[in-house]
Amino acid sequence: MDRDPGRQVCVRARPARRVPTGDDGKAATGPQILGPFARVAGLVASLAIACGPVPAQAIGSQTCAFPTSPSVLMAEGEPHAAGSKLLQMWEFDDAPVFASEAEPAGYEAFRRRAAAAVGDTDPLRPLRANPGRNNDLVARHAGAWVRPATCLQKLLQKAQDDRIDTFASPTEFMAFVLRSPDGARLRVYFYTANFDGIGRVGPAAEPAARDHAAGWTVLAGVHNHNFHPHDPTLNGAVGPSLPDAQFNLRFHAQTGMAEAWITNGLHTAQIPAAAFPLFEQTP
């Protein structure tokens, strides 16, 4: 988490082929039953599968928006003030739009601000500008892992950007995306402390782990590495920091978390759990 720092929704590729879903080795049921996020499970078995968000034309008239208001589980302080905490949870029926590249209403303003602040938003640029084992690994696997941000990822980025303007004062969030035992619903925990870093992610990780124990599948841990136009070392590189990498490995061992998503709001690295051990961890 931290200042110095993703996940893949495989819908187009090989939808009919299934592989075991995770550590328990249980086979997943068919894609006709599970939602689009379920299909991502197959990726855990392979670093080689490249698959992307649902093409926009496949989602028809579905709107990229949370269908329900979140349940606020904890809130402290004024929402737009530094240091104010928020833990909230959405639960809704899974739908292809969330894994698509559909844009939330008003998101073009975020794109404009990003372009004005950093110019070229190619996700490889900041990865290569800040070489190191973790960014290098993401850059090498960019073809498989790095994609335009999905609808759901953009909704999460927007939730934080609505609290504090990303380009005025970048702040981080941590989220977990879970699938219900029957495969039909998604649950999303979102936590922030309105700081440029996330620190302890326990407030969101703990309920996600409890849900896992109750039969939910932890699809992804999501957090943002914002553009920092005035600090090239922190300018939207979607590679995990050492603490990120350590958390991913540990939380995968605890919950089977299938992927880590690191987004800058425009692009996201969606890193499969099979790759977690390859990253440099906190010593």
Ligand SMILES: [Zn+2]
């Ligand atoms: Zn991070």
